[in-house]
């Protein structure tokens with residue numbers, strides 16, 4: 420039998436946590452034959468609720484779940500973890516300045532970076548979900564210098580999946596027949612959902628999404644806006660932010676990272692920029708990536724037209740600005 424993998428979920432008493440932990444315990448993240456031990460972290464005001472989640476995990480009697488650690492102690496939570504999904508954070512509340520929220524999250528990610536660096540298993544893979552996801556991941560990277568930078572990522576797979584969902588609805592086709600959309604940049608409304616390289620499997624072979632949609636106006640405006648604004652639309656409808664889709668996409672992100680992407684298919688991940696596509700190095704930026712043997716690689720050589728170039732730069736500018744703001748909170 421396989422050794423259990425230890426998976427940390429921070430903010431586990433929150434909305435996404437509640438949707439995510441049963442998915443992990445059912446094998447959605449790491450596969451149906453991979454036993455797991457869940458490590459759940461939250462803060463003292465949520466300790467009782469966290470314990471309630473632990474009780475439900477016991478009650479659900481998941482065969483793959485070999486243990487549960489539920490704690491408000493970051494060191495205990497991080498000890499020995501192989502995968503860390505960082506969902507905990509401080510949301511922006513009415514009347515708060517961006518800088519105030521940034522400042523709180525920077526201090527959270529700084530201290531959790533140290534706990535992970537000191538106590539996680541070697542080669543622990545980190546996925547930051549909590550917003551501002553790219554910048555929180557960057558702070559985590561800066562304060563966990565012994566964790567290889569390739570192991571620190573942020574979630575833009577939800578945006579990627581939203582783009583697939585929109586194309587699927589528009590063309591009335593299966594989402595599983597569409598591939599290779601791209602989310603570039605920040606997990607924010609400045610992101611660029613790009614369909615220029617996306618294709619659809621049809622009875623007549625693989626066709627470009629652009630050729631099938633036959634409406635560049637829709638693709639260049641409404642489609643992009645819908646994906647960029649989808650989070651806000653969910654909040655408006657649910658009075659709560661996306662949770663089941665965020666949890667499911669977090670599972671997709673880790674699963675593909677660990678188990679690999681199918682031949683000829685890429686996915687979007689927020690990763691440490693090496694300067695590919697003239698994106699400034701040193702930002703956590705969403706790129707198209709393929710994964711193999713537990714490592715991601717940025718897809719190279721895609722043509723970027725003028726329209727796309729502007730959008731890649733715009734979201735990079737926003738990330739540089741966020742980075743500067745985060746650094747100003749550190750000093």
Ligand code: NAI
Nearest residue numbers: 430432433434435461462465507508548549550574577665
């Ligand atoms: P939530 O407010 O329901 O849950 C957050 C949890 O984090 C709470 O239980 C809170 O007590 C906990 N927490 C706060 N500070 C913590 C700390 N220092 N250590 C550990 N836990 C801590 O929020 P929800 O809806 O679950 O969302 C979580 C985060 O994910 C938010 O930042 C949200 O903006 C972000 N998000 C990101 C998405 C993405 O695609 N990257 C999509 C949807 C949400």
